[in-house]
Amino acid sequence: MKAKNFLTTGLVLLATFSSVVKAQVAATDPLINQVSHLLIETNKQGLVKAKYASAETRLADLIKAGRSDEARKQMSDLISKIASDLATGQVKADDLKNRSIVTAKKLQKAQLEAVNQYVNGTLSAQDLVNTLKPLNSHYTALVSVLQRYQDVLRSGQSTAAPAQLATIKAGVTDKSSILYARFRLDLLGYSNDTTKDTLTDDLTQAITDFQKNEKLTADGVLGSGSWKVLNQDFAGQISQLRISIDRSRWLPDNLGATHVFVNLARQQLQLYVNSELSMDFKTINGKLERKTPILFDSMTHFILNPTWTVPQNILLEDKVPMFTTNPQKVLDLRMKVIDDLTDKEVDPFSVDWSKVTENNIPYTLVQKPGKGNALGFIKFPLTNPYSIYLHDTDSRNLFAKNDRMLSSGCVRLEKPFEFAEKVTQSMNMMNWSADTLKDATENLSPEAETSTRVKLVKSIPVYLFYLTADVNEKGQVILSNDNYGIDATTYDIISQK
Missing domain, CATH: 1.10.101.10 (PGBD-like superfamily/PGBD)
Structure with missing residues (x-):
């Protein structure tokens, strides 16, 4: 990721602002010092100081004009803004249109009370930050790394190659x-x-x-x-860390002792059981024109030998052109064409596929379970209304690729049988080993391939997330390309003063 200068100049801007304000009103308005202290502490947590430049200028103008009541309100509003950004993100989940379907976080009652205490001078900046900062493991680990980089900058050590x-x-x-x-x-x-x-x-x-x-x-x-x-640009790595830190503020403090975390940027799934990493394997997620969204959801069951109901956009964009040329492809793909009016199967050769358009889709296309099914042999449905879920695949060779943004939006799993085994064993559902699952799916004869729903004892949180900088269990930073352009969009939003 290319370096963004504003992300590395927080200390310089802070010093400039503090000196201007302190010279004018520090002796009469202790709130000025409170803001300076808060900005110092939040800089350590990765907040981008430049985001508040216009508010700082407005405050300085009010102070210079002697409008103390307005200045105090401006300062109070600025503290509240900084506090909200620290807890919930400078870029909110709903700022990323069509890329995130996560509900934006809000300050909790205890956090609002802490902000008021800080404004009134009865709470320290460090205590306020400790009340506001997220507690999830991704955030904590990334902030620790950022502080190492900041220590290098403060020490004056050369970072030149x-x-x-x-x-x-x-x-x-x-x-x-x-x-x-x-x-x-x-x-x-x-x-x-x-x-x-x-x-x-x-x-x-x-x-x-x-x-x-x-x-x-x-x-x-x-x-x-x-x-x-x-040897990527030092400032660019700090930029990447700050942006990933900001997005990790969206995550809940407690991800769940057992949970699934898919990093879309890295195309990797991690399964945690009892707060310990149980599995870590490759995924395939949405191609650039069909990006998998950032999504928080849950998994309540899985389906063996699933059918695949083809989404309308895939039917129109991928299948109709193919079937128009050769209707035999419907049968080759083991699909059924269902008339939506009669709910009966129709002969694919009787359909005029050239007349199936966005405004005229009278059919539902369903692929039979078994070998060749696009979902493979196991589907892990989620609860969202967008038809985004996890599943096996009939194209397992694609996991050999480094860049695996190849799906139509869902997340394909490299190790679906082992994943199902670990999930069920975590709930003492001991009847579903990987071998048992294979016997119930890919080892069946075609005539025995029927769909089976397996209900989990309890639901598991699933996070489809996007971090181009993250930290693994060994404390090693892993940097990924911003293939979806979400970091770039985040930078643009933060740049808007």
């Missing part, structure tokens, strides 16, 4: 490249001895882990391709 970056492999003698690699890897959480200027096993392991996480060839050699990823 050597003029020439040597390939780091056995026999390398370029001390500056080795030290720089250690520095950048350590910042990202890949532990190694940053004081050593020779290649040792800990550095090779850090390089290998980094390559695995960033979908590079994991050979432990830091060549040009790996350097390109590791």
